Amino acid sequence: MVVEDSSNAGLGIGLTFVAGAATMLGGVISMIIDPHNQRFMAGALATxxxxxxxxxxxxxxxxxxxxxxxxxTFDEDHAFMMANLVYFLATLLCMAADWGSRKWHSWSRHRRTTKEATAAESTPEDLENEEDPHGVAPAAIALQELTDGLFEPHNGPVIKVELSGLSQNEPRRVPEFSEMSTNSNLADVEATHEEAVHHRLELLKVALFTAGAICLHNFPEGIxxxxxxxxDPSVGVSLAVAIAVxxxxxxxxxxxxxxxxxxxxxxxLLWCSISAIAEPLGGILAWLVRSEEFSDDTYAVMYACSAGVMVYIAAAKLFVTAxxxxxxWCPGGFILGTAVMAIALVLCRL
Structure with missing residues (x-):
């Protein structure tokens, strides 16, 4: 591929910025609508x-x-086989990266659980003498919040009872009951917190994988x-419209x-901008080298890799999370996404 005419170079660079800016537009749209709306989230990811x-x-x-x-370099049959080979190699690399990420998260969670179990086996004297680098231990904060207002601070946890022959205001100590209640509540809070953290990590993983995939295929698209x-400016405009959509x-x-x-x-917005900037960077690189350093086989490898990464991210991350x-909302969102892309491609051929 050799650039034949440089008179439209400015327009070409401008179109790559427009196409990349569409990624930022998507990020802005997601901010207008409540991100905690699960239906919108599912529909957006499926689309x-x-x-x-x-x-x-x-x-x-x-x-x-x-x-x-x-x-x-390849005839028709071997070209098809090479494209498939690169496609599945890219998919396998994504699977390996995903597997490594899950293993690392599982190991870190196991390590944290082991530390918490060791801390739970410590005596109260050990816990009191142990210095917390943050000033107050998280467990102490949680305990204070859970027990605030439940017990009266009268030389230890106490409750008020009303029995015949006893004053209504006379406290009776029941440390065993209070300890069991506190431990049960703490366990529930920790389990809920662990589930919430895991869910947030999964969402962040989806976002980062998606951003990486978009960068990977936006770069050759910009070129x-x-x-x-x-x-041909008309061809460039059609490509930019399809990419922007x-x-x-x-x-x-x-x-x-x-x-x-x-x-x-x-x-x-930061991660959207990182994904978006790959588009104009590809265009600028093409302008600098005038595409003389890129062979057709190089473009072919980039496109096949992009296809493999995009399909894996879409199927294993976006659609599963949706x-x-x-x-x-997933089937409708998925079909809507295919329809939007199909309409854009049809318009480019009119």
């Missing part, structure tokens, strides 16, 4: 999954096959948008899990 899978199999993977053929614009739900897919897990709009949140 993004539909967009990514549809464009992967109808545009990106076939493009990889064509580029392998145009490279004069091709620039090259297409320089060769499917970048919007991808931006939602990146921002929504981060908003739901952290509540931080700054972090959501079904976990609200499975009734």
């Amino acid at each position: 993004a999954a539909g967009v990514m899978i549809f464009v992967s199999f109808t545009e990106i993977f076939p493009q990889a096959v064509d580029l392998f053929q145009e490279g004069d 091709l948008t620039f090259i297409g614009t320089v060769q 499917h970048n919007i739900p991808e931006g939602i897919a990146v921002a929504s899990p981060i908003l739901r897990a952290t509540g931080s709009k700054k972090q959501a 079904c976990h949140l609200d499975r009734h």
Whole structure:
């Protein structure tokens, strides 16, 4: 691929910025709607999954096959086999990374549980003498919150009882009961907290995997948008429109899990911007080297890898998470995503 005309280079760079900005638009949309709305979250993730899978199999993977053929290294059959090989290698790499992430999280959780069990076996004297680096132990804070207002501070935990022959205000000590209640409540709180932390980590993992996948396929998209614009502005505009349309739900897919897990709009916009900047960076790189350093086989590998990563993220992360949140909205969201991408591709061919 060689750039034939540089007179439209400015337009090409501008279109890559527009296409990348659509990812930021998706992030802004996710902030307008409540990120804790599980139906919206499920629909957005399923829609993004539909967009990514549809464009992967109808545009990106076939493009990889064509580029392998145009490279004069492989014939038609071998080009198809090479595209499949690279596609599944990329998928296996994603699976390995996901497996490693789960193993690391399981190990860290086991280590934390072991430390908590060791601390629970310590005597009260050990706990009192142990210095907390943060000033107050988290367990002490939780205990204080749980017991606040339940017991009267009269030389230890006490309760008021009303029995014949006794004063109504005379306290009776029942340490065994209070200890069991406190331990039970603490266990419930810790279990709930552990589940919430695990859910937030899963959402963050989905967001980061999605952001990485979008960066991976936005970069070659920026290169091709620039090259297409320089060769034929109408082709470049069509590419930019199609890319922008499917970048919007991808931006939602990146921002929504981060908003739901952290509540931080700054972090959501940061990761959306990281995903979006890959598009113009690809265009700028193509402008700098004029695409003379990139062979067709290189483009083919990038496209096949992008297809593999996108399909894995869409199927194993986005759609699975969407079904976990609200499975009734997943089929409709997925079909909507495929329809949006199909309409965009049809418009580009008119």
